[in-house]
Amino acid sequence: MNAPVTEAELQAWVDGQLPPARRTAVDAYLAQHPAEAARLHAYREQNATLRTLFDPLLDAALPPALASPPLAAPARPGPAASDLPRPPHTPPSLPAGGAGPHSRQAPPWPALRLAAMLALTLAGGAAGWWLHDVTAPAASPALQAASALPGRAAVAHAVYTPEVRHPVEVGADQQAHLVAWLSKRLGAPLRPPQLGTLGWELEGGRLLPGQSGPVAQLMYRDAGGARLTLYVSTEQPLNRDTGFRFAQEGEVGVFYWIDGKFGYALSGTLDKAALAALANAVYAQLEQPGA
Amino acid sequence: MLADSQRLLDCIPRLRRYARALLGAGADADDLVQETVARGWDKLSSWRQDSDMRAWLFGIMHNLHADNLRRARPVEVELDEALPAPDGDAAAGRLALRDMDAALRQLPPEQREVLLLVALEEMRYEDVAAVLQIPPGTVMSRLSRGRERLRLLMEGQPLPSPLKVIK
Numbered sequence: 001m002n003a004p005v006t007e008a009e010l011q012a013w014v015d016g017q018l019p020p021a022r023r024t025a026v027d028a029y030l031a032q033h034p035a036e037a038a039r040l041h042a043y044r045e046q047n048a049t050l051r052t053l054f055d056p057l058l059d060a061a062l063p064p065a066l067a068s069p070p071l072a073a074p075a076r077p078g079p080a081a082s083d084l085p086r087p088p089h090t091p092p093s094l095p096a097g098g099a100g101p102h103s104r105q106a107p108p109w110p111a112l113r114l115a116a117m118l119a120l121t122l123a124g125g126a127a128g129w130w131l132h133d134v135t136a137p138a139a140s141p142a143l144q145a146a147s148a149l150p151g152r153a154a155v156a157h158a159v160y161t162p163e164v165r166h167p168v169e170v171g172a173d174q175q176a177h178l179v180a181w182l183s184k185r186l187g188a189p190l191r192p193p194q195l196g197t198l199g200w201e202l203e204g205g206r207l208l209p210g211q212s213g214p215v216a217q218l219m220y221r222d223a224g225g226a227r228l229t230l231y232v233s234t235e236q237p238l239n240r241d242t243g244f245r246f247a248q249e250g251e252v253g254v255f256y257w258i259d260g261k262f263g264y265a266l267s268g269t270l271d272k273a274a275l276a277a278l279a280n281a282v283y284a285q286l287e288q289p290g291a
Numbered sequence: 292m293l294a295d296s297q298r299l300l301d302c303i304p305r306l307r308r309y310a311r312a313l314l315g316a317g318a319d320a321d322d323l324v325q326e327t328v329a330r331g332w333d334k335l336s337s338w339r340q341d342s343d344m345r346a347w348l349f350g351i352m353h354n355l356h357a358d359n360l361r362r363a364r365p366v367e368v369e370l371d372e373a374l375p376a377p378d379g380d381a382a383a384g385r386l387a388l389r390d391m392d393a394a395l396r397q398l399p400p401e402q403r404e405v406l407l408l409v410a411l412e413e414m415r416y417e418d419v420a421a422v423l424q425i426p427p428g429t430v431m432s433r434l435s436r437g438r439e440r441l442r443l444l445m446e447g448q449p450l451p452s453p454l455k456v457i458k
Contacts, residue, residue: 008431011438015409017452043438046445047410049391050312054411159329166326237378 153231153265154249168204179272193285255279394444402437
């Protein structure tokens, strides 16, 4: 009780972090030192001003850099997923958060976007592509992996297309390196389709974790800055070809097809016809890599 | 697993508020949030169940921010120059909120981080030390110096300098 009051204790007094046993001593000190009391009250005022200034951010809408991703609407299960057994968990109903003493209503936008991604992934039949070690629930794993393709592709699209600093790991300016690197890591040759004549330039590519190995994401950009991604997986266990299929995942349209062990998914926020034209061009180039 | 994802979602508004306070207006703050969320999402499976998700995410953000600062010091200078210095009128009355924002920009980044984690996040000092990976004593000295500097800036008083004796 008689120990001298320290500066650290005065700071703790400002923040309500002073141990109760020291409260009396600090209060007595402040009563005798009005200048110190004024200083500490100014600090409390700072805390209040900072919260007044920045708390609106907790409820604010996202700026375009973050808001441009396509999953504004809550996810609907894609058509391919609807006829499959549901995973044990239903998509989350998002209870209001309650993490800390001052937690507030979650703002609609960022939470919704990620919630949409989460729901998408669940609807896609897999537990989440970012959780590498999760085992697939019930049902045939092969069926699930195939039907998960558009969902996974849409999630990857939503996560990386708004990236400003690091949209890709290897840029298209290092095309030879990009081809060699992706091919080596995928364990299969991959030549990025060229879509320049359709107005989409290759921006680069990145590797993502898949169910049992890496998958590749190639990113394209048009003159207006919109982005298109081609998701390439080499782990299609059904190992049979399919025709084009289309899935609408939130606002992301996905054309996907399976070619042997390869699964391809082309994702973008384009209308279906425009996306189909691009998917045809991609398909044609992949079929005839020499052309 | 679902609960973990939900916890991460719940933290995003706080990450955003903190990043904006730390970096000022402009796209940098949301870039930092974006990077932090992507990184957290990637590493979610390595998050320890019994630890504090919020502290873990703020730690990720701190490391990314520190990397960015090392890479791009000049940006910090530009931001400071773009802001009006407190003038004589500023001391006259109650300062507008935007003056607080401007004054905040004039704190050294390491003091700003500590102050914001304490004032906005209401983090306990020991958690601030863990997030920033600094000793508890350093948290207290940065907090004390940052607050005093901010107070002088807000009152329009000259800042203490070792080269000049004030009155």
